[in-house]
Amino acid sequence: MKKILKTPIKTEDIENLKIGDIVYLTGLLVTCRDTGHKRRVLSGVVPKTDLKGGAVFHAGPIVKKLDNGKWEMVSIGPTTSMRMEKFEKEFMEVTGAKLVIGKGGMGEKTTKAAKEDKFVHAVFPGGNAVVAATQVEEILDVEWGDLGMPEAFWVMRVKEFGPLIISIDTKGNNLFENNKKEFNKKKIEELEKLYPKLEFMKY
Amino acid sequence: MTLNQDFVKKVVAFIDIVAKVLPDDVVKRLEELRQNEKTEIAKEIYSCMFDNIEKAKELNRPICQDTGVIQFYLKVGTKFPLIDELEPLLKESVLIATNSVPLRHNAVETFKEKNTNNNVGLHVPYIEYDLIPNSDKLELTVYMAGGGCSLPGRATVLMPSAGYHGAVDFVANTMVDWGINACPPLVIGVGFGTCVASSAKLAKKASLRAVGSSNPDPQVAQLEKDLAKTLDNIGIGPQGLSGSSSVMCVNIENMARHPSAFGVGVSFGCWAHRRGTIVFDKDLNTEILTHKGYEI
Numbered sequence: 001m002k003k004i005l006k007t008p009i010k011t012e013d014i015e016n017l018k019i020g021d022i023v024y025l026t027g028l029l030v031t032c033r034d035t036g037h038k039r040r041v042l043s044g045v046v047p048k049t050d051l052k053g054g055a056v057f058h059a060g061p062i063v064k065k066l067d068n069g070k071w072e073m074v075s076i077g078p079t080t081s082m083r084m085e086k087f088e089k090e091f092m093e094v095t096g097a098k099l100v101i102g103k104g105g106m107g108e109k110t111t112k113a114a115k116e117d118k119f120v121h122a123v124f125p126g127g128n129a130v131v132a133a134t135q136v137e138e139i140l141d142v143e144w145g146d147l148g149m150p151e152a153f154w155v156m157r158v159k160e161f162g163p164l165i166i167s168i169d170t171k172g173n174n175l176f177e178n179n180k181k182e183f184n185k186k187k188i189e190e191l192e193k194l195y196p197k198l199e200f201m202k203y
Numbered sequence: 204m205t206l207n208q209d210f211v212k213k214v215v216a217f218i219d220i221v222a223k224v225l226p227d228d229v230v231k232r233l234e235e236l237r238q239n240e241k242t243e244i245a246k247e248i249y250s251c252m253f254d255n256i257e258k259a260k261e262l263n264r265p266i267c268q269d270t271g272v273i274q275f276y277l278k279v280g281t282k283f284p285l286i287d288e289l290e291p292l293l294k295e296s297v298l299i300a301t302n303s304v305p306l307r308h309n310a311v312e313t314f315k316e317k318n319t320n321n322n323v324g325l326h327v328p329y330i331e332y333d334l335i336p337n338s339d340k341l342e343l344t345v346y347m348a349g350g351g352c353s354l355p356g357r358a359t360v361l362m363p364s365a366g367y368h369g370a371v372d373f374v375a376n377t378m379v380d381w382g383i384n385a386c387p388p389l390v391i392g393v394g395f396g397t398c399v400a401s402s403a404k405l406a407k408k409a410s411l412r413a414v415g416s417s418n419p420d421p422q423v424a425q426l427e428k429d430l431a432k433t434l435d436n437i438g439i440g441p442q443g444l445s446g447s448s449s450v451m452c453v454n455i456e457n458m459a460r461h462p463s464a465f466g467v468g469v470s471f472g473c474w475a476h477r478r479g480t481i482v483f484d485k486d487l488n489t490e491i492l493t494h495k496g497y498e499i
Binding site: 077103126128130163183187194 | 243244247248251252254255258259262264265266267268269305307351363366367368371372375376379383384386422425426429430433434436437438439441442443444445473474475
């Protein structure tokens with residue numbers, strides 16, 4: 001059965017999630033990338049959308065304005081989360097959001113903050129922009145439009161948005177860091193097996 | 204309609220197909236890799252990928268929001284009637300396709316650091332020519348080079364004493380350190396040359412060869428298989444979240460090298476490997492080689 005998180009997300013909804021768990025999101029989701037993080041954290045400008053218990057997506061969408069003045073989500077996919085590492089801890093602290101969604105892992109600072117402040121990071125599989133767009137029911141608002149289409153703060157209502165794979169949990173675990181250790185170990189073992197097949201040099 | 208207009212119209216239509224439909228060889232390999240996965244995470248990601256492939260067709264939308272920098276690789280006959288006008292015609296095609304597909308705006312002028320907002324800029328779209336003597340045909344390969352899979356590409360020149368061991372170390376290290384965020388399972392193109400430029404160019408050429416094809420030299424073809432197995436056993440899996448395989452293929456292109464230099468390059472393609480090849484004859488009749496059942 002699908003595990004669905006609903007906004008506003010409470011600490012008890014996520015504190016038992018483990019890295020590798022698969023969840024879906026129903027409710028409010030906002031996009032925020034490099035410049036948005038910087039603006040919220042450094043300038044202290046507060047968007048009118050309340051992010052307490054909310055979910056943030058590292059993504060720059062392609063949106064289309066319809067004749068009735070509403071926006072349509074054409075394409076939306078995750079961008080590399082590591083770019084937001086510098087500001088994520090502070091961003092989550094000031095907004096009170098509980099779920100960060102992106103691509104790839106995040107670093108030590110965010111992992112520590114996720115444990116202390118109780119939030120999780122999850123991966124939406126990259127390159128699946130049409131699936132993601134069709135899970136957006138409605139674009140409710142756009143704030144910070146002055147930052148341009150990819151960087152603006154798009155406020156969306158989503159239904160069973162996912163799959164979202166938990167990559168940082170509230171216990172201090174980081175899936176990508178664990179995997180990296182494992183990959184490096186296997187890499188050395190596998191290369192050793194390959195070397196005897198590479199005797200092309202004559203001497 | 205003039206020959207020029209006809210050509211532009213057909214190139215635009217082909218860019219549209221390449222943005223929205225993966226080539227047959229890629230889909231076939233993804234289906235095979237999907238069957239081998241055992242964990243819930245890997246299976247779920249493959250389901251999402253195939254759902255996305257179908258929805259992109261159904262809703263007529265680009266498979267991935269990053270439609271890349273448009274790159275053209277041409278095998279052009281010296282007697283192809285439009286040989287003198289190819290560059291302006293290909294640029295025009297990209298301008299039109301940017302609005303009609305639509306494509307994301309992905310050309311940023313360097314130093315000015317300004318997005319041109321139309322996918323055309325200095326040497327963009329990127330065009331590479333191979334001349335085919337005494338032919339009146341054009342074989343055009345379109346590739347959408349996304350940011351995620353362009354990022355990990357590397358080339359280096361090793362001491363010959365490091366040789367083939369050094370080369371496979373270089374490929375494996377690059378994949379583990381940088382390839383994980385490039386949306387695996389990956390297409391891996393490896394080039395063996397002399398300098399950085401020749402090795403990188405061969406690596407790119409290798410990454411554009413069909414998945415499942417082999418280098419004509421049996422020794423090299425064997426290394427393609429062996430290296431693919433090595434990389435698969437590292438177990439990067441879809442999206443770097445671990446799994447039974449890491450790559451869709453390892454393709455190698457090689458050339459003779461200077462005795463004192465051992466160049467190696469590696470070029471990556473993501474799972475949404477948007478590559479297409481179309482052949483034009485002198486009257487601009489077309490045949491699409493990569494997407495069966497598609498005509499323009």
